[in-house]
Amino acid sequence: DIQLTQSPSSLSASVGDRVTITCRASQSISSYLNWYQQKPGRAPKLLINAASSLHSGVPSRFTGSGSGTDFTLTISSLQPEDFATYFCQQSYNIPWTFGQGTKVDIK
Amino acid sequence: QVQLVQSGAEVKKPGSSVKVSCTASGDTFSRFTIAWVRQAPGQGLEWMGRIVPIFNSTNYAQKFQGRVTITADRSTSTAYMELSSLRSEDTALYFCARGAGTPYYFDSWGQGALITVSS
Numbered sequence: 001d002i003q004l005t006q007s008p009s010s011l012s013a014s015v016g017d018r019v020t021i022t023c024r025a026s027q028s029i030s031s032y033l034n035w036y037q038q039k040p041g042r043a044p045k046l047l048i049n050a051a052s053s054l055h056s057g058v059p060s061r062f063t064g065s066g067s068g069t070d071f072t073l074t075i076s077s078l079q080p081e082d083f084a085t086y087f088c089q090q091s092y093n094i095p096w097t098f099g100q101g102t103k104v105d106i107k
Numbered sequence: 108q109v110q111l112v113q114s115g116a117e118v119k120k121p122g123s124s125v126k127v128s129c130t131a132s133g134d135t136f137s138r139f140t141i142a143w144v145r146q147a148p149g150q151g152l153e154w155m156g157r158i159v160p161i162f163n164s165t166n167y168a169q170k171f172q173g174r175v176t177i178t179a180d181r182s183t184s185t186a187y188m189e190l191s192s193l194r195s196e197d198t199a200l201y202f203c204a205r206g207a208g209t210p211y212y213f214d215s216w217g218q219g220a221l222i223t224v225s226s
Contacts, residue, residue: 031210034212036152036213041219043202043216043218043219044202044216046212046213046214049210049212049214050208055212055214089213091211091212094166095154095168095169096142096157096211098144098151098152098153098154100151101151101152
């Protein structure tokens with residue numbers, strides 16, 4: 001199975017900060033990497049698919065980059081509604097797997 | 108955009124089975140894949156398996172092989188996930204999600220069904 005390791009596991013930030021989350025795969029997954037945002041008790045929401053493609057309706061302050069084994073999700077200017085947990089997920093091989101998550105909370 | 112509506116919360120005894128439904132509307136059910144993902148309290152997301160309704164083909168995570176069965180009824184646009192031999196560690200929020208695109212991504216999710224396993 002492909003393992004995805006996110007870092008950091010949690011971070012504290014302020015509104016307006018630039019935030020970067022990384023996701024490292026245990027083997028090359030080309031660009032088969034998606035990012036989701038989840039708030040407590042809610043279903044995840046798709047932010048980025050295919051490593052860098054912004055999903056419809058997602059604000060442009062979210063960007064994704066990377067290929068192969070190293071990927072990044074960047075929030076250019078953190079907004080109050082962005083405090084949540086973020087997960088990466090690979091669809092290169094079944095079983096599709098998720099990273100362990102990165103919790104972004106208020107400093 | 109497809110909407111996915113799941114069945115409600117359930118409390119089950121250890122050793123029993125649970126069957127969760129996921130009904131789709133707003134798009135052609137057979138054209139896409141339905142995956143099941145669970146989340147234990149305070150934990151991350153865990154992919155359990157998927158079905159492609161048009162082919163009735165399934166794939167399961169090794170961890171759940173032999174305990175999980177995913178089916179689909181195209182006439183009602185409903186997918187089902189049945190998990191047997193329940194234990195306390197199966198207490199979790201169970202989501203269905205539509206897998207779309209190439210490569211796959213999950214662009215629509217059900218609201219989740221809380222399954223509690225307790226004696």
